[in-house]
Structure formats: structure tokens, C-alpha cells
Amino acid sequence: MKSNRKAPSKENRADFLKQFQSCFFSTSRPALFPWNLLEKDLESSKSSQLILDVLNQTCLHPHCKKFPPSARYRKYFLGELIRRVEAADCEPLDQLYDALGEVLSAQEGAEGYRTFLLPCGGTVSLLENLALISEGTTGLVTWDAALYLAEWALDHPQTFAGRKVLELGSGLGFTGVTVCRSCSPSKYVFSDGHGSVLRRLEDNVRLNRLFQEETPPEVSVEELDWSNVTEQHLDAIDADVVIAADVVYDPDIVPVLVQLLSRILRRKCGRVLPDVFICSTVRNRQTYEGFTKQLGDAGIGHRVISEAVSHVFEYEPASELELIKLYLR
Incomplete structure (x- = not known):
């Protein structure tokens, strides 16, 4: 059964991005991310702009360069974004695949950063x-x-x-x-x-x-x-x-x-x-x-x-x- 939740409006877009950022940096479980809203936006717009906005608040954010979550977690997160972009048949987003390539080349360690807002x-x-x-x-x-x-x-x-x-x-x-x-x-x-x-x-x-x-x-x-x-x-x-x-x-x-x-x-x-x-x-x-x-x-x-x-x-x-x-x- 499809969700009846709407894509994020301009008014609540900032809150939506903040929730993605908060979940990402605190390495939250998948269920806590607002995936439904992201999927609605992709389905209605067929544009990857919201994905780019999410990337800029997570993997491409300056804080991620300084205090990155584990490579394993970032790989999972980018894989989830890619899966939803491809399912919605949206335009390709080079920055998304570039970010994944960077994570795949990173060495997986036993530690990672968690950041709480x-x-x-x-x-x-x-x-x-x-x-x-x-x-x-x-x-x-x-x-x-x-x-x-x-x-x-x-x-x-x-x-x-x-x-x-x-x-x-x-x-x-x-x-x-x-x-x-x-x-x-x-x-x-x-x-x-x-x-x-x-x-x-x-x-x-x-x-x-x-x-x-x-x-x-x-x-x-x-x-x-x-x-x-x-x-x-x-x-x-x-x-x-x-x-x-x-x-x-x-x-x-x-x-x-x-x-x-x-x-x-x-x-x-x-x-x-x-x-x-x-x-x-x-x-x-x-x-x-x-x-x-x-x-x-x-x-x-x-x-x-x-x-x-x-x-x-x-x-x-x-x-x-x-x-x-x-x-x-």
C-alpha cells in the first residue's frame, strides 16, 4: 500500500533536510530516516535536486570531512539513496556516484564518528x-x-x-x-x-x-x-x-x-x-x-x-x- 504522505513543501523542506542530517550524523537506524517523503518528491518531480540537497547536508557536508561516520555506514546510506533514485527513474546525479566511489575506496576501520545536533x-x-x-x-x-x-x-x-x-x-x-x-x-x-x-x-x-x-x-x-x-x-x-x-x-x-x-x-x-x-x-x-x-x-x-x-x-x-x-x- 502506497504512503499518502506528500513530498516536502518549500516550507518544511528545511526540517526535512535537518532530519536527514541528524539521522545521518548520529548513524541512526534506517527506519528513522524520512524515506517516504524523499520517494514522494522523486516520483512527482523526476528530479534529483532533493537528492543533491540531501547529499550536501550529509556526505558532502564539511562536518563529514572532519568527523565522518564509518565507511560502512556511509556506503549503506549512499546505496539507499541510489536505490531510490533508480527506482523513480530520475536523472543521474554524478555527485551521488562520485561520493559512493570515494567511500568504496576508503578503508573500513573499527571506529567511526557519531555527531548529535x-x-x-x-x-x-x-x-x-x-x-x-x-x-x-x-x-x-x-x-x-x-x-x-x-x-x-x-x-x-x-x-x-x-x-x-x-x-x-x-x-x-x-x-x-x-x-x-x-x-x-x-x-x-x-x-x-x-x-x-x-x-x-x-x-x-x-x-x-x-x-x-x-x-x-x-x-x-x-x-x-x-x-x-x-x-x-x-x-x-x-x-x-x-x-x-x-x-x-x-x-x-x-x-x-x-x-x-x-x-x-x-x-x-x-x-x-x-x-x-x-x-x-x-x-x-x-x-x-x-x-x-x-x-x-x-x-x-x-x-x-x-x-x-x-x-x-x-x-x-x-x-x-x-x-x-x-x-x-
Whole structure:
């Protein structure tokens, strides 16, 4: 059955191209691209002009030269464009085949860039591994919980504005770079405990020029071993806000995480308690409920933050996402 959606009008053409650009640079799944609108335009106009416009916002965009998605992804994307041009019997477009030739000659590596467009007009660019698990860790890719937590932060900048933020298990740094770019914290500490992740995290923070900015926030990347972090280290960070995304996935590390969260919540007793937010992809309900039970056993309550979050980034979570705020009982 044919779609009844119309080709993009002049009024919404910019939004259409922006969606293609956002999906392409964030290496989104095929279903998230507005292919129907593109096909309608090709069928009605028999012109490749819209394809050229799409190319100029994706593979031919200057950002793609500097931070290209993987060669494998660009090859897939150009193949989809060519398939639709040929199906609509449109005029050939040399730039399209030239771009494909360039990608076919490129060496396929184990890494690629992902770039996310921010509402403020800025971007977050990250170098990621293509494999979900590499170098003995899952921390070299960006997971859905980090995207969701960043979207919540964009909706609640007042939670971070002028405050000192500690992120546990920062991974590649997506949430933190977004908060630094859009929410005006006074200080931001990225942290992780895996050597390979820390090296890539520092590279990505540098890639996004956070170390070079003269205005706040003050930014650092620190190794934080949850089982051995000292009170002196926590005192030096002196966080007003603590966040973490996708850190509840292994039942073996949950007790150590809960112990650390308990220490963080209790170290400011008698003063203002830090705000602590944990965002999780609930892949295994038993593991997640084990985490919340251990929180309760440690005298820590939690409130599920259930209000709607503005959808900013191009992704569709494969599992349930849950954001909770912790408090001492």
C-alpha cells in the first residue's frame, strides 16, 4: 500500500533536510530516516535536486570531512539513496556516484564518528567503536540511557546551572558534553574506571574543545574506582549533582555502586544533600529490581521521574528506560 504522505513543501523542506542530517550524523537506524517523503518528491518531480540537497547536508557536508561516520555506514546510506533514485527513474546525479566511489575506496576501520545536533545549534561529536563490546568493555559506544538522560537535562537546565556535577561511568562522554554545552554547570567531572574508556573519553572531551574554553565549566576527566575511591577524592570533587547512565547492567557491580551512592548521599549530612540521578536501560528486570532493593536495604529511597521528556536525538530505545532520583530515607 502506497504512503499518502506528500513530498516536502518549500516550507518544511528545511526540517526535512535537518532530519536527514541528524539521522545521518548520529548513524541512526534506517527506519528513522524520512524515506517516504524523499520517494514522494522523486516520483512527482523526476528530479534529483532533493537528492543533491540531501547529499550536501550529509556526505558532502564539511562536518563529514572532519568527523565522518564509518565507511560502512556511509556506503549503506549512499546505496539507499541510489536505490531510490533508480527506482523513480530520475536523472543521474554524478555527485551521488562520485561520493559512493570515494567511500568504496576508503578503508573500513573499527571506529567511526557519531555527531548529535543540539537544540542550541551546537554539536556533540564522539569517536566510537563499531562493535558493542570491544577491548573487554561496553563503554566504547553510546547507549540509549545516555541519550535519554541528556534529553532530560536539556529539559531541566536549572538542575545543573552554576553547580558542580560528577558523572559516574561517563563512557564516551555524550551526556556530559551535552550538559556542559547546554546547561551551564560551574564544574563538570567526567569519570570512569576502565583504562581504554578513560583514554577515549579524554579524547572526546578534547575533540569537543571543552578543555580549551575559557568560560565555565571547569572540566576534568578522572579515574574513579568505585570500590576504592577515597573520602579525600570525593571531598575534592564536592559535587552538588551526581548523575549516571547505564551503570546498572551487571549484578556483580551493583553492591559496589550502591555502597558508593550511599557514601555520596551521606557525606554532606548536615549540609545540602547532592541531587543524585540514575538513568537505566532495563534490559533485565531481575538485575534492575536487585539494584533498587539494595538501595532500599542501604537506606536509600528512589523516585521514578515519569514526566515526558522532549525527544531531541534520533533513536528508538529497544528496551525500557527509567530515570530515578535518589534520597536518604
